[in-house]
Amino acid sequence: xxxxxxxxxxxxxxxxxxxxxxxxxxxxxxxxxxxxxxxxxxxxxxxxxxxxxxxxxxxxxxxxxxxxxxxxxxxxxxxxxxxxxxxxxxxxxxxxxxxxxxxxxxxxxxxxxxxxxxxxxxxxxxxxxxxxxxxxxxxxxxxxxxxxxxxxxxxxxxxxxxxxxxxxxxxxxxxxxxxxxxxxxxxxxxxxxxxxxxxxxxxxxxxxxxxxxxxxxxxxxxxxxxxxxxxxxxxxxxxxxxxxxxxxxxxxxxxxxxxxxxxxxx
Amino acid sequence: xxxxxxxxxxxxxxxxxxxxxxxxxxxxxxxxxxxxxxxxxxxxxxxxxxxxxxxxxxxxxxxxxxxxxxxxxxxxxxxxxxxxxxxxxxxxxxxxxxxxxxxxxxxxxxxxxxxxxxxxxxxxxxxxxxxxxxxxxxxxxxxxxxxxxxxxxxxxxxxxxxxxxxxxxxxxxxxxxxxxxxxxxxxxxxxxxxxxxxxxxxxxxxxxxxxxxxxxxxxxxxxxxxxxxxxxxxxxxxxxxxxxxxxxxxxxxxxxxxxxxxxxxxxxxxxxxxxxxxxxxxxxxxxxxxxxxxxxxxxxxxxx
Numbered sequence: 001x002x003x004x005x006x007x008x009x010x011x012x013x014x015x016x017x018x019x020x021x022x023x024x025x026x027x028x029x030x031x032x033x034x035x036x037x038x039x040x041x042x043x044x045x046x047x048x049x050x051x052x053x054x055x056x057x058x059x060x061x062x063x064x065x066x067x068x069x070x071x072x073x074x075x076x077x078x079x080x081x082x083x084x085x086x087x088x089x090x091x092x093x094x095x096x097x098x099x100x101x102x103x104x105x106x107x108x109x110x111x112x113x114x115x116x117x118x119x120x121x122x123x124x125x126x127x128x129x130x131x132x133x134x135x136x137x138x139x140x141x142x143x144x145x146x147x148x149x150x151x152x153x154x155x156x157x158x159x160x161x162x163x164x165x166x167x168x169x170x171x172x173x174x175x176x177x178x179x180x181x182x183x184x185x186x187x188x189x190x191x192x193x194x195x196x197x198x199x200x201x202x203x204x205x206x207x208x209x210x211x212x213x214x215x216x217x218x219x220x221x222x223x224x225x226x227x228x229x230x231x232x233x234x235x236x237x238x239x240x241x242x243x244x245x246x247x248x249x250x251x252x253x254x255x256x257x258x259x260x261x262x263x264x265x266x
Numbered sequence: 267x268x269x270x271x272x273x274x275x276x277x278x279x280x281x282x283x284x285x286x287x288x289x290x291x292x293x294x295x296x297x298x299x300x301x302x303x304x305x306x307x308x309x310x311x312x313x314x315x316x317x318x319x320x321x322x323x324x325x326x327x328x329x330x331x332x333x334x335x336x337x338x339x340x341x342x343x344x345x346x347x348x349x350x351x352x353x354x355x356x357x358x359x360x361x362x363x364x365x366x367x368x369x370x371x372x373x374x375x376x377x378x379x380x381x382x383x384x385x386x387x388x389x390x391x392x393x394x395x396x397x398x399x400x401x402x403x404x405x406x407x408x409x410x411x412x413x414x415x416x417x418x419x420x421x422x423x424x425x426x427x428x429x430x431x432x433x434x435x436x437x438x439x440x441x442x443x444x445x446x447x448x449x450x451x452x453x454x455x456x457x458x459x460x461x462x463x464x465x466x467x468x469x470x471x472x473x474x475x476x477x478x479x480x481x482x483x484x485x486x487x488x489x490x491x492x493x494x495x496x497x498x499x500x501x502x503x504x505x506x507x508x509x510x511x512x513x514x515x516x517x518x519x520x521x522x523x524x525x526x527x528x529x530x531x532x533x534x535x536x537x538x539x540x541x542x543x544x545x546x547x548x549x550x551x552x553x554x555x556x557x558x559x560x561x562x563x564x565x566x567x568x569x570x
Contacts, residue, residue, distance in 0.1 A: 009337040010370050018368030025360035026353065098351035101318055102408065105345055106368045108317045108334040265319040 015107055015116040019090075023120055028089060033128055036082040037135070043075040044136045045143065052147030067231040068152045069162045072140020076166055076228060077221065079132055080173040083125055084194045087177030090121045092187040100266050110262045114182060118254065121178045122171055129170030133163045158230035165227035165243060172243075173198070173220060176250045182257035218245025267294045267329075268342060268415035268447055270315060274324035277310050277471075284310045286471040287324070292449045294415070297442045299462030299479070300451040303559050307471040308451040309347065312420050315449075316345050328416060340369040344409025345418035349401040354394025358385055358404050361393060366411050379407040384433075399430040406437065416447040423457060435461045455555035459483070469559040482554075491527045493520040494543035501539050508533055519543070 023029050051071065058066070091114075094100040107113040137154070144151035152159050177194050184190040202221040217223035217236065224246035226236035236242050270292035277285040285307040292298045302308050313319040315326045317333035328336065328343055336342045352361050362376045380386045383403040388396070393404060402422060409417055419438070423431045438461050442448045452458055458465060458479070465482050467475035475482070495501050498520050502512045510525035522530060527546045534541050 010339075010368070014370040015368055018364045021360060021364040021367055022353075022356070025356050025364070027355055093353060097353045098348055099353050100351075101347055102351045102365070103368075104318055105316050105343075105347075106340055106365050108336070108339055263320075265313070 010107070012112060012116065015112055016119060018106075019113075019116040019120045023090065023124065026093070028093070029086070029124075032082060032086045032089070033124075036079060036086070036128060037132060039082060040075045040079040040132045041136060041139055043078050044072055044140050047074060048072065048140050048143035051144055051149050055147075055149045065231055066150055067229055068141060068144050068150060069137065069156075069159050070229040070231070072137050072144070073133060073162065073166050073228045075136050076133070076170065076225065079129075080170055080198055080220065081195065083129060083170050083174045084177035084198070085191065086128075087121050087125065087174035088181040088187055088190045088194070090117050090178055091181035092185065092190060095185045096187060104266055111258055114258055114261050118175060118178055121174055125171040125174030126167060129174070130164065130167030132170070133166040137163050152230070156230070161240075162228055162230050165240065169220075169224060169227055169243060169246075172224075172247050172250045176220075176253055179250065179253040179257040182261050183253070218242050218249060220246060267445075269293055269329065270343075270416055270418075270447060270449060271327050272311070272315070272324070273326070275311060275314055275321050275326060276323040277307075277314060277319065278322045284471050285314070285321075288468065288471070288473050289324075290466045290473060290476050292416070292447045293464070294447045295442060295445050296463035297438050297448045297450060297461055298464045298466060299458035300449055300466050300468065301455060301458050301555065302451075302453065302468035304453055306453075306468045306559075308453075308468060309420055311468070312345070312347055312418055312449075312451065315418060316343070316347065318347075338369050338412065340365065340371065340412030340414060342412070342414050343416045343418065344412060344414040345420075346402075346405040346409050346422060347418070347420045349398065349405040352393045352401065352404060355392055357390050357392055358396075358407075359389040361404065362407060362411060365408055369412055371412055375411050375413075379410045382410060383407040398425045399427060402426060402430065402434070406434070414446070417441055417449070419448075419450045421451055421453070423452070423454075431457075467555070467558055474558055490547045491522045491525070491530055492543060492545040492547055493522055493530060493541060494518075495520075495534070495539055495541050497539065501534065501537075504533060504537055504539075505530065521547075 048071070055063070055066065094103055103113060104110065137159070141151040141153065154160060154163070176197070177190065180190040180193050181187070184193065198220045202219060205216045205219070205222060208216065223236050223242035226233050226239035227243045229239065233239075272291070273289050275285055275288040276283065288307070288311055300308055300311070310319060314321045315328070315333065326333070333339065333343065358380065359376060362379065363373065366373060366375050377386070377389075380389050383406055385400065385403055385407060388400065393401065396404065406419075406422070409419075419434075422434050426434065438448050438450055442463065450461065462479050465475065465477055465479050466473060492515060493501070498514075498518050502520055505512050505520070505522055505525065508525065508529075510530070511523045513521050515521040527544050531541070531544055
């Protein structure tokens with residue numbers, strides 16, 4: 001046998017390409033994405049179908065705060081969980097099957113392997129997240145105008161920021177999930193933690209002492225979700241700062257994930 | 267030439283020392299058998315070679331480098347530690363393609379190793395539907411992707427049918443003939459006797475023998491030869507006269523020790539004795555292994 005013509009060293013692009021092939025060759029990736037769009041747009045359609053009656057019954061104050069953009073994007077509440085599953089599975093499916101051993105033998109430089117996984121997760125999530133937010137906005141506005149309720153268009157002030165910020169929010173959640181998957185090494189544990197973060201903590205936030213309120217300002221589904229609005233929320237006047245705070249939190253989780261991933265035996 | 271060198275390798279999990287000061291060398295052009303009872307530390311040692319587990323003390327180098335410092339790992343070492351370590355939802359070809367790409371290997375290598383392992387026909391099938399034998403072949407295909415000079419197999423024949431066992435045995439022999447360093451673990455002495463050139467025996471995490479297979483066979487394997495003839499009494503006398511020890515076996519056979527089957531056959535021909543059976547007894551190899559590892563077997567059953 002002759003030695004194959006190989007590059008003398010492995011480039012990060014090679015690791016990245018391999019991770020992309022791994023992701024695209026799994027049926028679960030495509031079914032999760034289909035689920036993301038099916039459920040995401042379905043929730044938008046359901047929420048918008050009653051908007052006409054809601055608006056007709058609304059008080060003058062409610063009508064002043066009427067935010068058609070935000071209404072059409074509330075589907076993020078469910079979408080963040082599904083895109084989170086995608087982020088979790090990128091890492092935990094390898095632990096569940098034992099494939100992580102094989103992957104680390106092919107790419108023993110662990111930070112490089114995890115960086116490739118996180119990059120692929122981010123790329124998929126940013127495309128899927130932006131697309132879902134855009135489609136959800138367009139579907140929602142079409143349904144609103146069909147019911148003769150005030151609606152928004154992409155050119156209106158703050159709309160592009162809300163739609164684009166929403167896509168970034170979902171990407172950050174996917175990366176948070178990938179970090180949790182790396183730390184937990186199990187799908188169930190990581191998913192339970194993600195549910196706790198995006199649903200339980202916001203629900204219980206009222207019980208927290210005042211010194212924890214700063215966390216609420218940057219928490220998913222709370223302060224960080226202010227980016228979905230075009231009418232400023234008096235509680236969160238600078239939504240991009242809140243989203244930035246959440247991203248810093250995600251970075252902290254990812255740093256922890258890299259540290260444990262480098263250290264642990266497989 | 268890629269040599270795997272283990273120096274004082276030690277792994278502790280809390281108070282348990284799983285691998286204790288293990289040193290040996292896996293040289294090119296031969297199959298090194300890594301033999302030990304279950305729980306002896308074989309798999310942990312192999313994980314440390316491949317950088318999957320960090321040693322508490324000691325070092326492993328492959329061609330002089332640590333595994334994680336290899337520039338293109340799959341072209342230096344191919345290892346099959348667990349045939350189940352594939353994602354069942356991925357096809358054989360995609361699994362191998364991702365591995366090949368991760369090391370910058372050309373795509374054509376995928377079809378080459380699929381052909382060499384006889385998986386060409388099922389390349390497009392999901393690995394989840396594979397039998398254990400096919401998974402072993404897929405794992406071996408992955409080890410061959412980078413055409414590496416060193417190969418490591420952990421219990422490769424476990425759970426395989428005789429045809430699969432023979433295929434793996436032949437493959438390991440041919441890989442060694444091509445000048446590669448091959449390390450293969452097993453808990454079956456008989457398996458090692460048929461495929462290994464060199465033997466490292468480990469028990470309770472310690473190396474208890476590190477020897478050439480032929481020396482090991484000479485020291486431990488020249489047990490007995492089973493002989494059958496129509497006149498056992500007369501031939502037994504001739505064997506004893508020639509210096510062998512003879513005792514009666516089952517069904518009026520003779521169990522001869524201290525003389526090789528070659529010499530017994532020559533003696534029979536010289537005296538014109540017709541032999542109906544002349545069989546070297548390999549069972550003594552298992553006995554030798556059992557004797558060697560008796561003190562170091564972790565989970566021992568009580569004799570019934």
